[in-house]
Amino acid sequence: MADNKTHNRWLYIPWGIAAVVLLSYLMLWRYGAAEMKSAVSDWVEDQRAAGVEVSHGALKADGFPFFLRLHIEDPYIAAPETGAWRTERLTIDALPYDLNRLIFSTRTEQFVSLAGHGDWRMSAEDFRISIANDKRRDWVFAATIGGATARRDEDGATASVGSLILDLSPEETDKTILTLSVLATEAQVTAGGKNIALDKLQTVVAASEAYALADPDLWRKAGGALQIKGVFAQLEEARFAAAGTLRLDGEGRPQGDLRTEIIAPAPFVHLLGDAGVIAPEDVESAAASLTLASIAAGGKLTAPIEFKDGAAHVAGVRLTGVASGRANP
Structure with missing residues (x-):
């Protein structure tokens, strides 16, 4: 009889261990939720101290046991002379045992006001932005957006993108260099009777002396350079x-x-004309000249684009004057 009681007690041990593990995980999850709420409150106070207007409604945590998910109701952010943003609900996702990577997402309509560019309403089938600490690169900012459309209230201008994947971080070997990679498909902007579209855009660029990027003159004096490691664009053929x-x-x-x-440069020349980069009266002549140069080269024009004295030239064709990077006085 005593042997049976001892045997029965051993049967309870795995359940007891499981209960302790579950309770410990629940405590960890609740601690993580409290830390996320505290971090949001601290961030709000820091932004307000910097002159940014920030407000929000209730904070609610859920997602147990697999995720730590914090819902922020009615978030609103407005920065002086920059713009404002709001939506009905913003969600922050993280792993309960690792708050070093936060994923921000929303499925509700977003309202964006950009200084000098009007008020926009935006919706997206997929809208995720993440910020993570990284052992090799210090930090990584990433965005994944799919099926996004936007409309400007005052004139009905529209913008859309089929998919957008973006990654921004310091270089592993030199933290003063910021590297940006972008992959966008089916991008289109329609405004003022003009339609600007790209089937695909893929690029990787790196900016040195990134600490000075906010001031173009300081960046130039610091020896800043923009290294375009590669850019590829596709428009029709x-x-x-x-x-x-x-x-x-x-x-x-x-x-x-x-x-x-x-290859087949004419569509790109017309795109630059629609974007206001090339003067309307110069579009057709530039398209014809580059098309002839491409045909003479066997269908693929291989030539440098030279930026000098405020102008850009390719294959002897002046594309445009280039605006100064300095702020207007």
Whole structure:
């Protein structure tokens, strides 16, 4: 009889261990939820101290046991001379045992006000932004957006993107260099009777002396450079690829050369015309000249784009004047 009682007690031990583990995990989850709420409150106070207007409604945690999910009701952020953003609900996801990576997402309509660019309503099938600490690169900012559309209230201008994947972080070997990679498909902007569209855009660029990027003149004096490791664009039958390094001249304008390969350049020239980069009266002549140069080269135009003295030239064709990077006085 005593042997049976001893045997029965052993049967309870695994359940007891499981109960302790579950209780410990629940305590960890609740601790993580409290830390996330505290971090949100601290961030709000820091932003208010910096002159940014921030408000929100209730904070609610759920997702147990697999996720730690914090819902923020009615978040609103407004920065002086920059713009404002709000939505009905913003969700922050993290793992209960690792708060070093936060994923921000929303499924509700977003309202964005941009200084000088009007008020926009935006919706997306997939909208996720993440911020993570990284042992090698210090930090990583990433965004994944799919099926996004936006409309400007005052004039009905629209913008859309089929998919957008973005990654921004310091270089592992030199933290003063910021590297940005972007992959976008089916991007389109329609405004003022003009339609600007790209089937695909993929690029990797790195900016040195990133600590000075906010001030173009300081960035130039610090020796800052924009290394375009690769850019590829596709529009209908047209293809464009480029790589090279650009800097700012004494007037704050880009200077340097980009190695390029262009197939069927006319659609890109018309795109630059619609975007206001090339004067309307110069669009057709530039398209014809580059098309002839491409045909003469066997269908693929391989020539550098030279940025100098505020202008850009390729294959002897002046594309445009380039605006100064300096702020207006």
